[in-house]
Structure formats: C-alpha cells, structure tokens
Amino acid sequence: MTIRYVESSRLPTPWGTFEMHGFEDSANNKEHVVLTMGDVRGEEPVLARIHSECLTGDALFSLRCDCGAQLQAAMHKIAIAGRGVIFYLRQEGRGIGLLNKIRAYKLQDCGADTVEANEALGFGADMRDYSILKPMIEQLQIQKIRLMTNNPRKVKAMKDIGLPVVERIAHQTGRNPHNAKYLQTKKGKLGHILSDEADEES
Numbered sequence: 001m002t003i004r005y006v007e008s009s010r011l012p013t014p015w016g017t018f019e020m021h022g023f024e025d026s027a028n029n030k031e032h033v034v035l036t037m038g039d040v041r042g043e044e045p046v047l048a049r050i051h052s053e054c055l056t057g058d059a060l061f062s063l064r065c066d067c068g069a070q071l072q073a074a075m076h077k078i079a080i081a082g083r084g085v086i087f088y089l090r091q092e093g094r095g096i097g098l099l100n101k102i103r104a105y106k107l108q109d110c111g112a113d114t115v116e117a118n119e120a121l122g123f124g125a126d127m128r129d130y131s132i133l134k135p136m137i138e139q140l141q142i143q144k145i146r147l148m149t150n151n152p153r154k155v156k157a158m159k160d161i162g163l164p165v166v167e168r169i170a171h172q173t174g175r176n177p178h179n180a181k182y183l184q185t186k187k188g189k190l191g192h193i194l195s196d197e198a199d200e201e202s
C-alpha cells in the first residue's frame, strides 16, 4: 500500500476541536486528511463520514451540489456525539479531478446530467477508489463504524476492505433549486437513497 501516515495536530472549528491526521499517497502525491474527535479506537462503533473532496462545494459555497452542507452537518453531528471521524479524501469530482469536473459542469450547463457529462469526457460515472481507507483505519485503530451517507456504494466499499458498517445513517441536507436535478440523477442513476421529503435538520 502506498499510503503513509505523516503527522497529527489539533484543528479547532466552529463545531469543536478535532484532531487532524495527515496521510500521503506516494502513488499519486495526493494528501489526505482524517479528522477525529474523542477516542475512536476500540469496539464501540464510531460515527463516521467518508467525504470526497469538492473544492467548489466545500470551500467556494457552490450550490451545484450538496457537499458543503453535508460536510458541515457531519462535523456538527460528530461534535454533538463527542466522538467520530471524517475521512476527507482528495478524490475531487468523484475521482476525475477539479479541471475535469469544470469540464463536466460545462456539459451540464448545456443540458447533460452528471453521469452523461462524465461519460462524454471518457470517464466512468464514479471513479473513486476507497481501498486507500484501509491503512488510515489501521493507523487510527478504528474497528467498526456508523456511516453517515446516502450512497450504498460506500457501504459496500467498506465491506470490501473489511470494515464493518453496523449502521447506515441517512445524511440528506443541502437541497436547493440549483442542485435539484443533480440530486435526482444521484438517486436515479447512481443509486443514492434520497427521499423526496424535505431535508433533515442539521
């Protein structure tokens, strides 16, 4: 495995102080971050979010997707629980990278949906590889998780790397008029479990 643990530090946030753990992947020079709160080791399942980088949603307040709202909601829920983990994976644009995501957005501006846009650019609908989580989980001694996600692929991916998901917790927030079609495509083509009801409070 090409993932190496580098260092940890404190990360104060509006929701509380996390511990931030840095990892590097020598295969592609990607730098990944894991935030933990409380003692995540041991038998007791850990409240967890596996979050793929979305520069536009997480840092630039984009309303094209639900990423920023989901990240904040996860930090909030973990702070309330006092214990949890967020894997912040540098798999921008479902693994196609930022510039290709901009290309995909341009195609979506012209009428394609998020899956059609990826495919028109020669990519699969979702190019992410979750096996990189295995060394991170081992380093942090996490044994079981309760996963905040609407994406059944993430649950299956954890099974594939041998990390029990004892519960999937729906994580639906951030719906707005700009991302309605995107969320509909996630549900219809990518298999996300999304209700048409209003979002949960976060």
Ligand SMILES: Nc1nc2c(ncn2[C@@H]2O[C@H](COP(=O)(O)OP(=O)(O)OP(=O)(O)O)[C@@H](O)[C@H]2O)c(=O)[nH]1
Binding pocket: 050, 051, 052, 053, 054, 055, 064, 065, 067, 070, 091, 092, 093, 094, 095, 096, 101, 104, 105, 114, 118, 148, 149, 150, 151, 154, 171, 186, 192
């Ligand atoms: N290629 C592409 N990527 C997008 C688009 N919109 C958002 N993304 C990326 O999709 C990814 C969303 O990842 P996550 O927040 O982990 O969410 P998810 O797999 O949708 O599942 P949840 O756990 O239910 O949120 C991020 O990497 C975003 O950059 C798009 O239109 N095209």
Ligand SMILES: [Zn+2]
Binding pocket: 054, 056, 057, 058, 065, 066, 067, 068
């Ligand atoms: Zn996003």
